[in-house]
Amino acid sequence: MSCPMRSIDSAQDGEQLGEEAGMLYAEYLMLDKILGAQRLLGEEYHAPVHDEHLFIITHQAYELWFKQIIWELDSIRNVFSEILEESQTLEILRRLNRVVLILKVLVDQVMILETMTPLDFMEFRNYLRPASGFQSLQFRLLENKLGVRQENRVKYNKNYAKVFGNDEEAMKQLDVSENEPSLTDLVQGWLERTPGLEMEGFDFWGKYEKAVEILFKEDEERANNEKTEALRRYRLNDLAKRKEIYESIFKSEIHEALVSRGERRFSHRALQGAIMITFYRDEPRFSQPHQILTLLMDIDSLITKWRYNHMLMVQRMIGATQLGTGGSSGYQYLRSTLSDRYKVFVDLFNLSTFLIPRSYIPPLDDNMKNHLCYWGPIRKNEQEVDERKTNGDAEVQKNVNGQIR
Ligand code: HEM
Incomplete structure (x- = not known):
């Protein structure tokens, strides 16, 4: 055992372990794959643009965080899909709070991409066609799992799945996400069981x-x-x-x-x-459920803020009238998605x-x-x-x- 009275200097003396210690940092995180996944099209077309690197890294960072949000949402939906035990509400709160914090990062991250000027973006925008965030599978899964309904999407967005037409696995995932109970459905079922609503009881x-x-x-x-x-x-x-x-x-x-x-x-x-x-x-048993309701609103509110920030960035980059690389009307289409129809917990706000x-x-x-x-x-006998x-x-x-x- 090392001596707790060692000087600060000697605390730096540790022996460096090599491969024999087991899996290494880069191996565990598969950094070769992640760090080797930035293909700059500008370079391939012999017209490198410095900011394309930022553009790719930003999108990749978003996709990684989308993955984490979906991971948390799936686990939260699993817990909600059974009768929620009181002992589980703290875990739900922790995970919802985590989703909220990630979304805050995602809202702020738009600013980093805005350090790229529209003129620089123009340099490589043409190489991207027809790629667009509109084709982000994880974003659609996230929307569906939260509870954005097909019938509530704006016109251009109603056939969002078309872009995944040839990708069987993506279509399967989308189909499941549209048909399994969303977070909104599950929260609804949970709220319906609120004790005290029974007419023959507290009413x-x-x-x-x-x-x-x-x-x-x-x-x-x-x-x-x-x-x-x-x-x-x-x-x-x-x-x-x-x-x-x-x-x-x-x-x-x-x-x-x-x-x-x-x-x-x-x-x-x-x-x-x-x-x-x-x-x-303020009643002890309603305090955590109340916090859950607040976090659900935060999620809706932050996604709306992301939509807004993204839309403003798009206007800054391509103006209000150019079409998007995905084929939509661009800024105008994105503006239409700011509607309340995309807020899955709109009732909580109202x-x-x-x-x-x-x-x-x-x-x-x-x-x-x-x-x-x-x-x-x-319980019935208690009512009697x-x-x-x-x-x-x-x-x-x-x-x-x-x-x-
Ligand atoms: C210069 C930066 C960006 C521009 C100019 C831009 C432009 C656009 C445009 C015009 C659309 C509408 C669909 C289309 O016709 O293409 C769109 C949709 C979308 N973009 Fe971006 N985008 C940018 C950055 C990002 C980033 C960093 C993300 C992060 C993942 C992202 C995610 C999305 C998503 C998820 C949609 C679909 C939104 C919806 O349908 O509600 N975009 N983008």
Whole structure:
């Protein structure tokens, strides 16, 4: 054993091991393959362009990170595909957080490529045709595995798989990724099982609807007490609009219509679960689920930021009217993909519309507090012996009147 009192100098004295120690760094990482994989077309055409090296390295770095994200997503989807045990949520959080950090790197990495000037890019752009990021298999797999749906893609992007037409293996992978449950599907199933949604139990949704009713009634009274007619009318109009918006979550048929138009993604029950988790996020059992919801939004938000940064870079490099090397309208096509239809967790973003002041949130009864000790459906026999179930109306009213506040 080495002496802990050795001087700093002697700490550098280690004996260097050679091949006899086993696998070496370069061998383990297969660096010969990775570092030998930069083929500069400019050199092949005897017109070398310094920045082509950066262009290739940047794309390769992206593809490696895409691979890691897919690796994490697959593992997260595996865990979600079973009934999620509470002990697993920490692992999900860790992996989702890792995906978020990688995406942050990917968003920032665009800046490095922007150090290349459009004039330099022009020097080798023609050699690239018809290669384009549009043909990135991993990017499409990533989109599909997250939950971007075929019917939500913009027109030019609907037949994205065409470019892989001759590659059987790629087509197979795409087919699987389109048909297996995406992260959005699995999160939806998980949210639908949020404890407390059962009508015969805590009945969160029934209580929430009553709380909103009370909130609106009070708003109406306040509006009617406005001193001027103009202000009164303004407040009542605003209230009528808010009521209409809330109808879209209280009337399931309106919600379904929005889902079929691609404006909402989650099932009605999953949306209820997400709202419930958001309200009661301070309860120990809802705190990790709430963090999961936040990270899912971060993922959507960062991919949208990447799309935006990439689009701006494209405008800088080729302008707004040149076609892309992949054949699209270029900048205009990329601009169209910034739509909400590509945000798989758009419902989580829009949840804020339906938040109500804390004092109006239906208080949890004792039974519900106990149920939040584990993550899963409320057991039937526990519901039957539940004699402490409180009347939602009375509880909310009591809370609003300030007795519990
Ligand atoms: C000078 C730099 C770049 C330019 C000028 C550029 C240009 C374009 C254009 C015009 C498109 C639209 C499809 C087409 O017609 O080609 C596209 C799509 C795409 N590019 Fe780039 N790109 C650049 C860098 C990158 C980098 C570094 C990546 C990283 C992997 C990337 C990934 C993609 C992806 C994934 C798409 C498909 C996006 C979608 O369909 O939603 N691009 N690019």
